[in-house]
Amino acid sequence: MDWIQILSNTVESILSPVTFAFVLASLGLAMHFGFAGLLNFGIAGFMAIGAYGYAISVLRFDLPWWGGMLVSIAAAIVFAILLGAPTLRLRGDYLAIVTIAAAEIARLLFLTNTFDDFTGSASGLFGYHDSFRAANPIPEGTYGFGPFTYSETDWWVRIFALAVLAVVIWLLWALSRSPWGRVIKGIREDEDAVRALGKNVFAYKMQALIIGGVFGAMGGVVYALPSAVNPTVYVTSLTFFIWTALLLGGAATVFGPVLGSIIFWVLQAFLTNVLPALAQEGGILESLTSQQASTLRFILVGIGLMLIVIYRPQGIAGDKRELTFVK
Amino acid sequence: MQLSKTRKRAVSVIAALFAAIMLLLALPVSATADEVGTEFDDRVFGNVKLDGESLGGVEITVRGNGYEASTVTGDDGRWVIGVPERGAYEVILNEETLPPGIAVVEDGGPIKQIEFGLTGTVVTNYFIGEGERTAVGLWPQFFTRLVYGINFGLMLALASVGLSLVFGTTKLSNFAHAEMVTLGAVVALFFASLDINPFLGILLAVAVSGFAGFAQDVVIWRPLRRKGLGIVQLMIVSIGLALTMRYVFQFFIGGSTSQLPSLGGESFKLFGTLTLSTTDIASMGISIVVLIAFALWLTMTKTGKATRAISDNIDLAAASGIDVDRVIRYVWITASALAGLGGILWAYFRPGIKWDMGEKILLLIFAAVVLGGLGTAFGALIGALIVGIMVETSTLILAPDIKYVGALIVLIGVLLVKPTGLLGTKERIG
Numbered sequence: 167m168d169w170i171q172i173l174s175n176t177v178e179s180i181l182s183p184v185t186f187a188f189v190l191a192s193l194g195l196a197m198h199f200g201f202a203g204l205l206n207f208g209i210a211g212f213m214a215i216g217a218y219g220y221a222i223s224v225l226r227f228d229l230p231w232w233g234g235m236l237v238s239i240a241a242a243i244v245f246a247i248l249l250g251a252p253t254l255r256l257r258g259d260y261l262a263i264v265t266i267a268a269a270e271i272a273r274l275l276f277l278t279n280t281f282d283d284f285t286g287s288a289s290g291l292f293g294y295h296d297s298f299r300a301a302n303p304i305p306e307g308t309y310g311f312g313p314f315t316y317s318e319t320d321w322w323v324r325i326f327a328l329a330v331l332a333v334v335i336w337l338l339w340a341l342s343r344s345p346w347g348r349v350i351k352g353i354r355e356d357e358d359a360v361r362a363l364g365k366n367v368f369a370y371k372m373q374a375l376i377i378g379g380v381f382g383a384m385g386g387v388v389y390a391l392p393s394a395v396n397p398t399v400y401v402t403s404l405t406f407f408i409w410t411a412l413l414l415g416g417a418a419t420v421f422g423p424v425l426g427s428i429i430f431w432v433l434q435a436f437l438t439n440v441l442p443a444l445a446q447e448g449g450i451l452e453s454l455t456s457q458q459a460s461t462l463r464f465i466l467v468g469i470g471l472m473l474i475v476i477y478r479p480q481g482i483a484g485d486k487r488e489l490t491f492v493k
Numbered sequence: 494m495q496l497s498k499t500r501k502r503a504v505s506v507i508a509a510l511f512a513a514i515m516l517l518l519a520l521p522v523s524a525t526a527d528e529v530g531t532e533f534d535d536r537v538f539g540n541v542k543l544d545g546e547s548l549g550g551v552e553i554t555v556r557g558n559g560y561e562a563s564t565v566t567g568d569d570g571r572w573v574i575g576v577p578e579r580g581a582y583e584v585i586l587n588e589e590t591l592p593p594g595i596a597v598v599e600d601g602g603p604i605k606q607i608e609f610g611l612t613g614t615v616v617t618n619y620f621i622g623e624g625e626r627t628a629v630g631l632w633p634q635f636f637t638r639l640v641y642g643i644n645f646g647l648m649l650a651l652a653s654v655g656l657s658l659v660f661g662t663t664k665l666s667n668f669a670h671a672e673m674v675t676l677g678a679v680v681a682l683f684f685a686s687l688d689i690n691p692f693l694g695i696l697l698a699v700a701v702s703g704f705a706g707f708a709q710d711v712v713i714w715r716p717l718r719r720k721g722l723g724i725v726q727l728m729i730v731s732i733g734l735a736l737t738m739r740y741v742f743q744f745f746i747g748g749s750t751s752q753l754p755s756l757g758g759e760s761f762k763l764f765g766t767l768t769l770s771t772t773d774i775a776s777m778g779i780s781i782v783v784l785i786a787f788a789l790w791l792t793m794t795k796t797g798k799a800t801r802a803i804s805d806n807i808d809l810a811a812a813s814g815i816d817v818d819r820v821i822r823y824v825w826i827t828a829s830a831l832a833g834l835g836g837i838l839w840a841y842f843r844p845g846i847k848w849d850m851g852e853k854i855l856l857l858i859f860a861a862v863v864l865g866g867l868g869t870a871f872g873a874l875i876g877a878l879i880v881g882i883m884v885e886t887s888t889l890i891l892a893p894d895i896k897y898v899g900a901l902i903v904l905i906g907v908l909l910v911k912p913t914g915l916l917g918t919k920e921r922i923g
Contacts, residue, residue, distance in 0.1 A: 205725065252905075252909045253905075253908070253909065256908060256909075256912070259666045259724055259725065259728055260908050260912060262666070262728065263666065263859055263863065263904070263908065264904075264905050264908055264909075266856065267856050267859070267860075267901040267904050267905055268901075268905065270856055270897075270901055271898050271901050271902065274894070274895050274897060274898050274901075275895065275898065277894065278892055278894045278895045279892055279894060280892045280894075280895065289608075401852075402852065402855075403736065403739075403852075406732050406735075406736055409729065409732070410733075413729070457747065457748075458744050461740050461743050461744045462740075462744065464736065464739075464740035464743075465736075465737055465740040465741055465744065467736060467740075468733045468734065468735070468736030468737030468738070468739075468740060469733065469737050470733075471729065471730075471732065471733030471736065472713075472730050472733035472734060472737070473733075475726050475729045475730050475733065476717065476720075476722070476726075476730060479726060492723055492725050492726055
């Protein structure tokens with residue numbers, strides 16, 4: 167077994183756009199669930215809207231790349247308002263069912279043949295990279311060292327994603343310690359008490375839903391930036407994986423989602439490389455096909471999610487007192 | 494003490510899972526078709542079926558981009574042709590190799606134009622019917638869809654009443670319930686591979702499903718109730734369980750669709766375009782009988798009454814001497830067995846078994862349960878019928894690939910307008 171190669175692939179996942187997309191989406195979820203106590207199970211829907219908003223406006227309406235991203239943000243705001251206006255009054259688990267259903271509706275509408283001219287239906291969207299790549303200030307060539315050796319395009323995607331990430335992390339950090347953030351946390355703990363103080367609870371929840379939703383949409387954009395928009399990505403499993411990453415790191419923290427997403431993807435990359443190798447070269451997984459070996463890692467995600475929620479619901483970086491609202 | 498006990502339990506869950514994995518590794522792999530061009534990464538593949546029966550020995554040619562290759566379907570009707578590049582191709586079925594008197598009359602005939610999308614595979618199926626194509630009016634079509642809808646709704650009801658009972662007694666929104674639907678079908682597939690009588694296989698699969706519900710309660714849900722986990726935490730645990738089970742299924746049966754053995758019987762042309770096979774009719778009959786038996790159990794027996802008492806007020810029920818844990822265990826067994834049966838019937842209706850089939854109807858099950866009123870079993874029954882009929886009849890107006898959208902909109906609408914559902918009482922609002 168080529169351990170050097172395996173470790174290199176594993177380390178490489180730290181700088182992968184997919185990891186960045188997960189960090190962004192789980193920061194959005196941290197805003198929703200960790201700070202505002204909203205059980206949003208439709209984060210995959212926000213990501214789909216971000217990705218499709220960007221790709222459709224660049225491909226079909228010839229907008230420049232930044233125009234496409236603005237459209238994504240606007241679309242996420244509209245989706246958050248549509249979703250939140252009627253549902254923010256619902257109890258936690260009802261909200262979960264409504265958001266998961268809304269995300270599925272969004273996905274089915276992107277997938278259907280009916281709107282093939284815009285969405286590319288089952289084949290998805292691709293070939294929208296020209297504008298973004300034309301804005302690349304890095305001269306042509308290959309840069310970096312060891313596992314982090316990329317072409318100028320790959321670096322441009324990563325640097326851009328890191329910049330978005332930095333802004334989002336700063337924003338979430340600043341918001342969480344602002345007066346606004348304290349109200350939001352108050353709503354999470356006891357909605358009625360905050361209402362009794364004369365705050366408009368509904369408006370605060372809606373603002374939290376919009377901000378987190380925009381983070382999620384930017385996650386979708388980053389997911390789509392290097393490659394293509396594939397409708398099979400934005401399924402409910404994606405939502406569940408992001409929840410796993412969030413809960414792993416710590417829901418009610420700023421640093422937790424970052425840590426959780428990176429651990430999630432480093433482990434995924436490691437298992438993706440190790441399990442098939444173990445199956446091929448004998449050892450404990452000898453009798454498995456490489457397909458079965460790589461399915462094992464998703465089984466482990468499910469078991470991991472159960473164990474985290476049961477034994478350490480506050481996550482690695484979290485404080486148990488911050489999660490007393492989870493009932 | 495309590496904690497270490499639950500921890501031990503969790504370890505034993507994982508151990509049991511792996512034991513199950515090792516035990517079932519012997520699942521047979523279906524015979525692969527004749528493959529051509531396997532040196533290429535990108536493939537066109539598909540299935541040829543005549544009236545639902547796999548058709549072997551049919552010649553298929555893929556042509557385009559300066560490349561041409563032919564293959565012959567295997568006994569399982571499957572064929573695979575590798576192509577050098579992704580692009581547009583023509584798939585041609587040689588009609589001379591079909592049984593005498595049969596021709597491809599569906600859209601496009603024997604020649605199909607295909608194009609690669611994002612993935613390196615394109616599926617091109619030839620499902621050859623009896624070759625009749627008659628224009629029908631809207632009403633006969635509606636009637637046909639209505640009957641299919643009732644059939645689908647009854648299966649949905651089998652899955653939904655259990656979810657509703659579990660919610661009523663334990664307040665758990667169980668996202669893993671759809672995986673119990675898949676479990677029934679997958680276990681039936683496993684028994685079918687043992688070449689035992691298909692009916693016995695189905696009975697055994699239902700029994701295994703019921704046992705899985707029992708095991709779930711004993712290993713996971715009862716310890717967690719004891720530990721006092723909140724409903725949100727329990728819900729996320731059920732999501733973790735759903736992911737685990739879903740990928741365990743993929744582990745065993747792979748990503749492809751498998752079929753249960755045909756139960757024999759013939760098709761009847763009943764009315765207009767409505768054709769029902771004996772399997773369809775039997776499936777509806779079984780659903781109705783089982784649902785009536787379930788209703789009698791719930792209203793007539795002591796356990797059934799206790800179940801409803803717990804749904805109404807768990808503390809009061811416990812105070813009046815009902816053994817809550819025992820009743821909840823029965824609820825889990827019943828709910829899982831019904832879901833498993835629903836999965837088997839649905840596998841015949843769809844047709845086919847896939848690792849993520851349950852996930853596909855999870856939200857429809859929730860829609861049915863919410864529409865009828867969370868926690869009320871009879872509400873779930875009515876909700877399921879409405880959702881089933883709505884899904885099937887909506888294909889008259891909507892494209893078939895968005896037929897679930899309507900049901901999801903109803904789900905959201907009901908939660909907004911009348912969260913108690915059709916049969917829910919006021920106290921049950923969250």
